[in-house]
Amino acid sequence: MNDIYCLIMAGGSGTRFWPKSRVKKPKQFLNIVGDRSLLQDTIGRFSAFTPTENIYIVSNKNQAEVLEGQTPLLPKENLIYEPVGKNTLPCIGLAAMFAEKENPDGVMVVSPSDHLITDEKLFSETVLSAVNIANEKDGIVTIGITPQYPATGYGYVQTDEDITGENAIKQFKVRRFVEKPDKNTAEGYLNEGGFYWNSGLFVFKVSVFLEAVKEFAPALYADLRKIQKDIGNQTFDQTLDTIYGAVESISIDYGIMEHAQNIYLVEGNFDWNDLGSWESVYQVNEKDGNGNVQSGEAIFIGAKNAFIDTDQGLVALIGLDDVVVVKEGNATLVCKRGKSEEVKKIVDQLKSEGRIEYL
Amino acid sequence: MNDIYCLIMAGGSGTRFWPKSRVKKPKQFLNIVGDRSLLQDTIGRFSAFTPTENIYIVSNKNQAEVLEGQTPLLPKENLIYEPVGKNTLPCIGLAAMFAEKENPDGVMVVSPSDHLITDEKLFSETVLSAVNIANEKDGIVTIGITPQYPATGYGYVQTDEDITGENAIKQFKVRRFVEKPDKNTAEGYLNEGGFYWNSGLFVFKVSVFLEAVKEFAPALYADLRKIQKDIGNQTFDQTLDTIYGAVESISIDYGIMEHAQNIYLVEGNFDWNDLGSWESVYQVNEKDGNGNVQSGEAIFIGAKNAFIDTDQGLVALIGLDDVVVVKEGNATLVCKRGKSEEVKKIVDQLKSEGRIEYL
Numbered sequence: 001m002n003d004i005y006c007l008i009m010a011g012g013s014g015t016r017f018w019p020k021s022r023v024k025k026p027k028q029f030l031n032i033v034g035d036r037s038l039l040q041d042t043i044g045r046f047s048a049f050t051p052t053e054n055i056y057i058v059s060n061k062n063q064a065e066v067l068e069g070q071t072p073l074l075p076k077e078n079l080i081y082e083p084v085g086k087n088t089l090p091c092i093g094l095a096a097m098f099a100e101k102e103n104p105d106g107v108m109v110v111s112p113s114d115h116l117i118t119d120e121k122l123f124s125e126t127v128l129s130a131v132n133i134a135n136e137k138d139g140i141v142t143i144g145i146t147p148q149y150p151a152t153g154y155g156y157v158q159t160d161e162d163i164t165g166e167n168a169i170k171q172f173k174v175r176r177f178v179e180k181p182d183k184n185t186a187e188g189y190l191n192e193g194g195f196y197w198n199s200g201l202f203v204f205k206v207s208v209f210l211e212a213v214k215e216f217a218p219a220l221y222a223d224l225r226k227i228q229k230d231i232g233n234q235t236f237d238q239t240l241d242t243i244y245g246a247v248e249s250i251s252i253d254y255g256i257m258e259h260a261q262n263i264y265l266v267e268g269n270f271d272w273n274d275l276g277s278w279e280s281v282y283q284v285n286e287k288d289g290n291g292n293v294q295s296g297e298a299i300f301i302g303a304k305n306a307f308i309d310t311d312q313g314l315v316a317l318i319g320l321d322d323v324v325v326v327k328e329g330n331a332t333l334v335c336k337r338g339k340s341e342e343v344k345k346i347v348d349q350l351k352s353e354g355r356i357e358y359l
Numbered sequence: 360m361n362d363i364y365c366l367i368m369a370g371g372s373g374t375r376f377w378p379k380s381r382v383k384k385p386k387q388f389l390n391i392v393g394d395r396s397l398l399q400d401t402i403g404r405f406s407a408f409t410p411t412e413n414i415y416i417v418s419n420k421n422q423a424e425v426l427e428g429q430t431p432l433l434p435k436e437n438l439i440y441e442p443v444g445k446n447t448l449p450c451i452g453l454a455a456m457f458a459e460k461e462n463p464d465g466v467m468v469v470s471p472s473d474h475l476i477t478d479e480k481l482f483s484e485t486v487l488s489a490v491n492i493a494n495e496k497d498g499i500v501t502i503g504i505t506p507q508y509p510a511t512g513y514g515y516v517q518t519d520e521d522i523t524g525e526n527a528i529k530q531f532k533v534r535r536f537v538e539k540p541d542k543n544t545a546e547g548y549l550n551e552g553g554f555y556w557n558s559g560l561f562v563f564k565v566s567v568f569l570e571a572v573k574e575f576a577p578a579l580y581a582d583l584r585k586i587q588k589d590i591g592n593q594t595f596d597q598t599l600d601t602i603y604g605a606v607e608s609i610s611i612d613y614g615i616m617e618h619a620q621n622i623y624l625v626e627g628n629f630d631w632n633d634l635g636s637w638e639s640v641y642q643v644n645e646k647d648g649n650g651n652v653q654s655g656e657a658i659f660i661g662a663k664n665a666f667i668d669t670d671q672g673l674v675a676l677i678g679l680d681d682v683v684v685v686k687e688g689n690a691t692l693v694c695k696r697g698k699s700e701e702v703k704k705i706v707d708q709l710k711s712e713g714r715i716e717y718l
Contacts, residue, residue: 019673019675299705299708299709301701301704301705301708302698302701310691312689313688313689313690313691314378314689314690314691314714314717315690315691315692315693316378316690316691316692316693316694316705317693317694318692318693318694318695318698318699318701318702318704318705319694319695319697319698319701320679320682320693320694320695323679323693325691325693327686327691329672330671330672330673331672331673331674331675332669332672332673332674332675332684332686332691333674333675333677334674334675334676334677334679334682334684334693335675335676335677335678335679336677336678336679338678339661339677339678340677342660342661342677342678343677345660345677346658346660346675346677349658349660350658355673358673
């Protein structure tokens, strides 16, 4: 079997977890659930079936300190810093340049760094099933999450022919990738069946992926090859700045998955939560008898179904249901549950006002 | 005209302004409205018509540091520290012992330290009108606040004969003091007329007051005389601890005003607010176009009629109307407006759990 390489994409600067997430410590570095950060949990899931020296992380220099602090067991040379975020396709392409140098026949598993998945066993089995398809079919494989409700916040993948063999985990040829739908469309997908949530998890042979880049994004392909020649040289950082800094910003979904033919889907039935807002963190935590969730010191009086997270100090809540209170460092958020997607507006306002001490 | 002495009672440990009010810095020491503390505002009102060396403050040792810090212009010997709080009658009696030593013919004005009164001119005129009655009639005079609504949170004073002379400010003989009424009773008072809110402001000749103490609280009177003998001696603190520590705790209303005959009332038409809760602080502050009040750094998104007070750092409020958020030091309160009287429950809970770092 080919070597498995993992790429964890950790460059995101998610703003939905403000004030806990900050420019230098976005969501993936936070202990949102449990004692480890989401990134550390992600590394842990991959360590189950691949050696740590095969795990690459792409991030950016802003996050270097916290990233190195959280990944003491990973070789430093596996931490790749984008000079500027360019969405998923260039990011994956860059990591593929490193992996190909190690082993051109390797299989790469690409994963977001900030999702919550607790069933590690089923996760491993699902990924290994995807690795098998990637090898057998020379395909680009995505892991699709069985939809729980007609979500409008995720892209969907529509499946075609069922190619599940003796395997317990279902496998399909993919018909198409579709962008985030409106409510009616999402309901239609669920009624029709055969649609999965796009998890952002991809599996492919490095060589197969690079063929696709060459075909569907030839300019990027040429630039990546130039960058690859300089890996290990003293001039690498400068080369990366110059060339990578100028590539087109594009997602793998839009750049490849919506065009390529050899796309497969493996059904992901493990628990999965992309933790898109404080509301989803409330949902995944254990509640007390009043439906309250507490991290840090809190007192609830006449308050139900509320969420309090305080880094230090006490938060006391009186006479309010369905609220989220998050205190972190120099900022405190008080938000009606169900409005937590508007946290982004706070961050936008702070940015536009140049109040960087709160970002 | 006799010398005017002022006694500001500043020993309260008000818990309704937690987390801004703490054991060592209760309400009277807070800048709740404007740049000065309520105590400093109170001193300022009296400085308009009496020299600072005639202003006494009774407080307790817990508050000594903040009290001295806030009163740099007052003689240190005018700061009197109760070894333990004994309600208003012993407190006033104690101050009277000091004032009598200075001038047995003096008139004393007794005032709470934590009320908000902004019309200083009318306040002065009203107090001086009360001083006149106290002198002319050898009476104990209270200033009654013209009721704005049938409040159940204040005691009332029912007036009798109108003795207003040529003075612009109305003056009455008092029929009786009554305790905080229920809603129906309060409404009855307002319909009937002739009832005023008990402001806690009293004016009397020291000699007249001490006669009343002698008549209605003879044990206290005897103890106060013992304490007075030791004023200026090295043993004073110990004498105070022993004797004052053992006197009965009783209010001037209950101990004297409900019994004495020579009681008068001067009508107070100045603005007056006892700031009994965060709700009242919201009410007295200027609002922005959305009815929001802000002290410190705050962002409101989809939030109306809300109050944010933060000592440092930012508070962002999303999608909630009618809330109070107060961040001070190591504690943050988030409270539905209208529930702010329940803040006391937080303090009670913290006390019972011994979490003194938050008290």
